[in-house]
Each structure stands twice: as C-alpha cells, then as structure tokens.
Amino acid sequence: MELDLAFFALAVPAVLFAGVSKGGFGSGVAFAATPMLALILEPGQAIGLMLPLLMLMDLALLRPYWRQWHWASARALMIGSVPGVALGVVLWRVADPDMFRLLIGLVAIGFVAFQAATASGFLQSPARPMSDGAGMGMGGLAGLTSFISHAGGPPAAVYLLSRKLEKTEYQATTVLVFWAINILKFPPYAALGIFTRPSLIADLILVPVAFAGVALGVWLHRRVSGRLFFALTYLFLTCAGAKLIWDALT
Template sequence: MFGITFPSLAFFAAAVPAVTLVGLSKGGLGGAFALMGVPLMALVVSPLDAAAIFLPILIVMDMVALWAWRHHNDRTLFLYILPGGLVGVALGWATSALVSPDALKVVISVSMVLFSLRYFWQTFGPGKGQPIEPKPHRIGPAALWGTLCGYASFVAHAGGPPFQIYALPLRLDPKKYTGASVRFFALVNAIKVVPYVALGALDMRNFSTSLTLLPVALLATFAGAMIVRRLKPDVFYPLAYGLGLAASLKLLWDAFFA
C-alpha cells in the first residue's frame, strides 16, 4: 500500500474519515478530532506520508477556517501563545530525528488527561454548581504550552491538546477562542511547509493525493464552523474537554500499544 500513485479504495476508506475528523476540528470543534487524522491515514500509508499528505489539506482548511472566523478573534491569546509555537516548530525541525514521537505523545496525553479530569471534577463533582473562575493570561505557561504545541504540531500534527491546556481555562467566548485557534494554527502550518519540503516529504505524489481529498476537507471544515456557531459556552466547554480527554487516551494507546 505504501508509495501508491493512484489511491485505492482501501486508502479512501481510511483517508475520508480521517480528513472529515480533521475538517470538523479545523471548523472549530477543537483539536481533539484532529488527533485522529494521521493515525487513521497511517493505516494505509506510512506515517511520514500520512503527515505529508495532510499538510496541504490542513493549509487549505486553514484558509477556509480563517474566512469563516474572520470576524472573531482573541488577540491577547494569539499574541501570548504564538512565540512559543514558533519556537516549538523550530525545535521540531531540529530534533525530529532525535526525539521519540511516542515520548511526546505520553507527555502531551497525560497532561491533557489530568487537565480534563480536573475540569470534570470541578464541574460535575461534589462542588458542582460553583462557578469556575477564568484564569488570567500568564507568560510562563503560554510559552511552555505554546512550545509544546508547535513541537507536537510539527512532528505529528497534534498541537491541539497543548493549545487547549493553556487556552480553555481562560473561559473565553467560544467564537473568540475558535478565532484565535484558527489564526494560530494557520500560521504554524504555513511555516511547517519549508521544513517538510527540506525533509523530502512533500513530493508530487503526496501532493496529488492531497488534492483528491480536498473536497471532503472543505465540506467538513464548513460543517464544523456551522456547529460551533450554534453552541453555547455551557455546551462547548464540556464538549471540548471531553473530546480532548478521548483524544489523549487514544494518544496514550498509540504510544504504548500501536
């Protein structure tokens, strides 16, 4: 199945659901769905090819999402987390051959699991009903989670959970949260093109495969945006944390058993 020129039915059986999940995530349903994309596609092509095929798709999805959320943003969130994200991409390029992707998966997923369980305990545990106060912006955590976000995005397109760990406790309006997220990952993905080309992963074969999946990507991105626009904060945040928890458990499974 590796090195296919014309994608087979088996390829599309894995790739279409993978792209749909990533598109829903890009539309605003959070980074959890996106974590499923590369592992699903890696069932039918090599992991490096899966990541390379996804990158042009992600960039087009970013363009659609930027248009869909052009009127919504949280400038402070974007500016706080961006420097760390850029550092993380640079570190990913420099050390991608030295650091085990599984080790990164464990660090990210354990952090997200604990973070999500804490939220659900506060929201539905003995102290439920008490308002959860928004966290203020902090330079140190923004730099830490932004760097992990950029690094995870480079090596596995898995930057969603670190972004959520920093951004969700801010308790922003869902539309502003999504607008800042869309802008951040659009810039990170655009920057990733240069190192991916340098690594030889973005060849014409993978690029042509990306083009065949673009219609699915565009439809899923618009669908994700439409869903989020209709979600209230008391629905959006439990959904975002729940998806983050599920995706982190999947990352842990991949790290130890895949």
C-alpha cells in the first residue's frame, strides 16, 4: 500500500462517501467505499483500511441516534450475524485475492440489481413483517457479506424494511447493528493479519474525513431526500463492481 497522491485521491472521497451513508442514509451503501478502494488495493488491504474508520463512524453515530432503534429487530440481526462472521473467517482462509475481487464485485452489482428490481416493482417488501427467525437468517447473510466487503447493509435492509420502521428508527437500528457487527469482526481481522502498519497510518490520516462524512450525513438525513445520493451510489457501484469482476476473471 503506497500512501501517495493517487491513493488519497481515491481514499478521501471513498471514506467521505461511507461517512455520509452511515450518518444519514441507513448504512446500506457505506460499503461502496470498499469496491472503490479495491480498484487500487488488494481486497484485504481495502477492508482492513476501512474497518477502523467504520468503527469510529459507528461510535460517533451512537449518540445522535441513542435508543431510537427498534430493539427486537436489532437483536435478531445481531444474533444471526455471529455465525455469518464465523463463516466469513473460514472463507477468508481458503480463498485467494481474485476470489474476493469477484465476490466484492458480485455483491456490488447484486446490490444495484436488487435496488432496481425493488424500485421497478419487480420485487416487493413482504406484506407482513418478517419473523425474528427470518431476521436471524438475514443477520447471518449480513455478517458474512460484512466480513467480506463491509456489505452487510442489503440483507439487513430486506429484514428492516419488512418491519415498516419509521425513518429515524430504521437509521438508528442500522447504526446499532453494524456497530456490533464491526466490533465482532475486529478480532478475526487482527488474527488473520488483515490490518497492516500502512493501513493503520492511512486510517490516522483519514480520521478527520470519516468524522466529516458522518456529520454531513446526519445533517443531510434531516434535510434532503436521498434520491440523488443513491443514484450516484448505484452508478459508482456498477462501474466499480464490473471492473472488479473483470479483473478477477482475467
């Protein structure tokens, strides 16, 4: 990992984007930073760089959304995430970097496809709230995809949207859930050697960017529609996901 101008030219907007997403738009697209960084870094370097910053963002967000979450929904997702993270550890031990490029790219493209299908009416939210058992299942998927690429938002969103939560309650629930999942991921990341000295130095430099993104996200959450933000996110994810899939296969 070279901490040069080219690195920061991509890392700064990626981290800012993640902070805005986590701060005001449900955390679901915060993982866009990972495929963006994976364009210039090894997959392990990309996720290792982002996790400490995501944890700081989580910590900053607990206060403005404190106890506004839906506890029953959060509990189901957090319990289910434990075996999902464990499966991610097993997968990490047996897969090579190209496999993770492919997985990150497929998650990115799959997320955009899911959102497009939902917006077009091809897929619809369940008429009745999903059960706690289903929430644990979605939590398992969230734990696995979060371990691989910090992309636990989509499975969690499927469950939470079925619960018909109010906007701020939904946002607060995602803050709590991913605060817990990111803490759960930290020890195995450290044990697997995913954190490196250059990544931690980069994290220290990028801390102000992370906090600025969170503050901007909280401000935007209370004032603007997320339509433009999500449209740009889907464009970035499609381009980055397609590039990662191409690199992995070629």
